[in-house]
Amino acid sequence: MDPQEARRILDEERERGLSMIASADSSEALDAAKVGVLGRKSRFSQVQRALGSFDPEDRKRLGMAANELREALQSALDERSRALAGAEQARLLEGDRIDVTLPGRRLRTGSLHPLTIVEDEMVGIFTRMGYRVEEGPEIEDDWHNFEALNIPPDHPARTMKDSLYVEIPGFLLRTETSAVQIRTMESQDPPVYIVAPGRTYRREAVDATHLSVFHQVEGLAVDEGISFADLKGTLETFARALFGPDRRVRMNPDYFPFVEPGCQVAVSCFKCDGTGCAVCGNGWIELLGAGMVHPKVLENCGIDAERYTGFAFGIGVERVAMVRHGVSDMRMFVEGDVRFLQQFQGAGA
Ligand code: FA5
Numbered sequence: 332m333d334p335q336e337a338r339r340i341l342d343e344e345r346e347r348g349l350s351m352i353a354s355a356d357s358s359e360a361l362d363a364a365k366v367g368v369l370g371r372k373s374r375f376s377q378v379q380r381a382l383g384s385f386d387p388e389d390r391k392r393l394g395m396a397a398n399e400l401r402e403a404l405q406s407a408l409d410e411r412s413r414a415l416a417g418a419e420q421a422r423l424l425e426g427d428r429i430d431v432t433l434p435g436r437r438l439r440t441g442s443l444h445p446l447t448i449v450e451d452e453m454v455g456i457f458t459r460m461g462y463r464v465e466e467g468p469e470i471e472d473d474w475h476n477f478e479a480l481n482i483p484p485d486h487p488a489r490t491m492k493d494s495l496y497v498e499i500p501g502f503l504l505r506t507e508t509s510a511v512q513i514r515t516m517e518s519q520d521p522p523v524y525i526v527a528p529g530r531t532y533r534r535e536a537v538d539a540t541h542l543s544v545f546h547q548v549e550g551l552a553v554d555e556g557i558s559f560a561d562l563k564g565t566l567e568t569f570a571r572a573l574f575g576p577d578r579r580v581r582m583n584p585d586y587f588p589f590v591e592p593g594c595q596v597a598v599s600c601f602k603c604d605g606t607g608c609a610v611c612g613n614g615w616i617e618l619l620g621a622g623m624v625h626p627k628v629l630e631n632c633g634i635d636a637e638r639y640t641g642f643a644f645g646i647g648v649e650r651v652a653m654v655r656h657g658v659s660d661m662r663m664f665v666e667g668d669v670r671f672l673q674q675f676q677g678a679g680a
Contacts, residue, residue, distance in 0.1 A: 553641030590622025
């Protein structure tokens, strides 16, 4: 290579190098450009190596030109490197950008089961009247479920046809929450004012108004001077609080071995308003049984029936929930269909 050619190469390399650097669009492309313009195999390095063979005058002149070119290329490389790093940073920031104006993703929350909501509501009405909440076992013995409740040995409820027995002799799944009346009176002296919500079991043909596993809220008040008028007033207050003034309430005589007199309470059907339809049959939906606690029951629990009187009631939670929410088939409460259950989202405590 002669000095003339060296000069030409330096000029060409300036143009080619600056354009390669300017068009490098990533740090990898820029590294490749650096090797291409200043690396050991570059034409620039060939010129440098040739300098030693030139006479001193040319060596000095072309050496200075080569140094000046290296500095120019290096500073172009540095500048491009800074620009690429800035662009990279901006790209990362853009990718990570959080748009705080986007609507949030809603968490799907669970909710209370409609029967729980209604049961809480029912219990709330009584606790506000001063009643305490009691609980009893779902597997009961014969004494608490039948005998102490004055249910005679030949009563149909005692047969395998109507009750669900467990394998331990003398025990069964309680057929009504009335068993909690006995447990309460056995362990507490009057005055007693309790409600006992819970699950009950019967061997029952399931239909729109009957399940074989259902819920009741039992009530019991034992005190001096309690009369049937107190029972009536209490149940009317309960019905008004739950159903408002639109539903008519009807009280009919009924028989339960553990009360005397006994009655049942029904409300006018929410669907037909008392004229009779497929939901209710005769225009009324029976909600509860009630009555004055039989003196024998008080005595079975060691309470002086001469001094104390009491009333009791057992309300069906599913029936109340049907009337409260206009549900025409109580099986919907236990089928677990989310479309049905979702309608109660946000209700209750
Ligand atoms: C009783 O269970 C009595 N223990 C109620 C009672 C308590 C009377 C205290 C006197 C004193 P009955 O079997 O009628 O009574 O049931 C009471 C309520 O439970 C019914 O009015 C109804 O609302 C509900 N119920 C009864 N059977 C079922 C069933 N298979 N499915 C859903 N709800 C039912």
